[in-house]
Amino acid sequence: MMRWTRRLFTAGLLAAPFLAHAADPAATAPPGASPGPTATAALPDAAQVGAYVRKLFDDQKLAADGPGVVVLVARGDQLLYQGARGMASIELGVPLAPDQRFRIGSVTKQFASATLLKLIDQGRAQLDDPLSKYLPDYPQGDGITLRQLLNHTSGVKSYTGIPGYMNNPIRRELDTRQLIAEFKDQPVDFKPGERYAYNNSGYVLVGAVIEAITGKTWHQAIQEQVLAPAGLQQIVYPGEDRIVPRMAAGYSLDRDAGLTIAGLLSMTQPQAAGALVSDAQDLWRWNRALHGGKLLSPAMYEQMITPQGAAKAAGYGFGITAGTLRGEPKLEHGGGIHGFSSRLIYLPRSGTSIVLLRNTDGPGFNMGMAGTKLAAYVIGKPYPELVPVSQTAEQLQAYVGPYQQQADANAKREIQLQDGKLRWLRQGRPILTLVPIGPDRLGMDGNVGLVKVERKADGAVAALVFFGQGGEPGETGERWVR
Known part of the structure; x- marks a missing residue:
């Protein structure tokens, strides 16, 4: 999504211990707020949400000694989690607190x-x-x-x-x-x-x-x-x-x-x-x-x-x-x-x-x-974790080559094999790493998208179908052909 912003970036931060506090699930609701839906057993509770946020911080290697992030999660009027990791002032050595302003x-x-x-x-x-x-x-x-x-x-x-x-x-x-x-x-x-x-x-x-x-x-x-x-x-x-x-x-x-x-x-x-x-x-x-x-x-x-x-x-x-x-x-x-x-x-x-x-x-x-x-x-509909499966260099090489969007011949992409990893090159956009996660299934590292591979009768790769939200039911795939 485009925003009021200055420029685009592509690098990352180093990993470090987590610094945060989990909110009391019985915390006071916003003044004047209307009641939200009652949580059911199928939905994660405050402790589970807190653990998931910490995992997201860890997965993205968010540092405790660099700029940080505050996260708040609420279901209706129930505050499930509010916490932070990182520094509010690196110069003064002040850790980021959940109630700070941005x-x-x-x-x-x-x-x-x-x-x-x-x-x-x-x-x-x-x-x-x-x-x-x-x-x-x-x-x-x-x-x-x-x-x-x-x-x-x-x-x-x-x-x-x-x-x-x-x-x-x-x-x-x-x-x-x-x-x-x-x-x-x-x-x-x-x-x-x-x-x-x-x-x-x-x-x-x-x-x-x-x-x-x-x-x-x-x-x-x-x-x-x-x-x-x-x-x-x-x-x-x-x-x-x-x-x-x-x-x-x-x-x-x-x-x-x-x-x-x-x-x-x-x-x-x-x-x-x-x-x-x-x-x-x-x-x-x-x-x-x-x-x-x-x-x-x-x-x-x-x-x-x-x-x-x-x-x-x-x-x-x-x-x-x-x-x-x-x-x-x-x-x-x-x-x-x-x-x-x-x-x-x-x-x-x-x-x-x-x-x-x-x-x-x-x-x-x-x-x-x-x-x-x-x-x-x-909301109880988590994206599955990417569990990579091993594929041979020959299997990975089968995906390599140029692709064009079926609906737009001018939209072109390319898969390259670099250092044993599949790279999805997109003009003007960050490079994505594709990760084999099963037979004819590729996940996107750092993204919730899913790729399904279509093959010809002889087994050669014919096309890739991209699902921006992980291929959930009812989602229309974006087909890219060889």
Whole structure:
């Protein structure tokens, strides 16, 4: 998933002992939260969830003496686990605590979206209003709707994608008008509504619309419209000089430079696209309030979680990505910003919340895979562990060669045999290692995907079928032919 982020990384961290505390399963529920479903014997309990989180940390070799991760798991109002591994401040030798605060990056979009939708619920705007109604001077603003800003189909140029912008330009302190001036005259990427493209400029404009409607700053409006009604006090806008208690330090990890202090940026620039700070418990409380019907009308909430039009294929609603996990509905958003990354997941069928917060923007702990595996485990549908089977060099060599996607002849991949391991080479994407796990079955190291091998009558490999969620029933495979 694309996020408010600076760059992509591919390296990892060293292993170290676990430092965390497991939450009391009888811990106090979020204020005002509605009751969640009753846990059944088939679902893992607090002790089992804690053990599974520790295993995820160990499997990914998350170090206790480097940047770390906070994880929270809840089922409805029951807090199953909250713990941490790593350091909040490497310089000061301060271990990461479960209640510390992090920049949440693009998870901010969920709060901005809910705020604008609440204003629409109040009759102060409409989803299909043109942008020009609120920003009369914005170029071609009469052809862009609020709906298109919310679901990334506006075609507006994303300022974080302007060449060179994420270097020194991102360090400048800008108000909303000045920030909009950075991208408003850029050529559009496509006609509004024509297609989907994740877009940080769109949410800066959402923030500007909120300001135009309320007469307050975007973050003041978020505070008044959604945070205060939900009783959330740990989610704040840090601005440039605000002291945020229990704030973890942010780090970057680069394959060339190694571990460094996070790159500088002015927090005025992420704006409503990514500038909020939170701890894990308030993100859990946010899930309970938003998805529990505490903030929006049922009709507006349904629009928020339902992808429409050009955004439908991408599964993007308004500040929420809607998909499935092991056959169950899943609502989520991720975030990446200088020094931090985050992931917030909600599974409505069981009322499950998964929160992951990390104080580095570099390689190492795979937030996406960890969140997916953890969520599947908590709902009682865990992904099977990869158990490699031995194959001869000749058997491995049979998979080697170029492949193209059956539905798109221009989509090409290649399997190579390197140092006795199968490598799946994908242009512009990280290399995957394929692991034999049974007859004509390959798992993906560091991924939940599964590959099924199709053979010709003579036994030669004819095609590979990829299942992104491990080949669960009902999932359509992506076929790649030789």
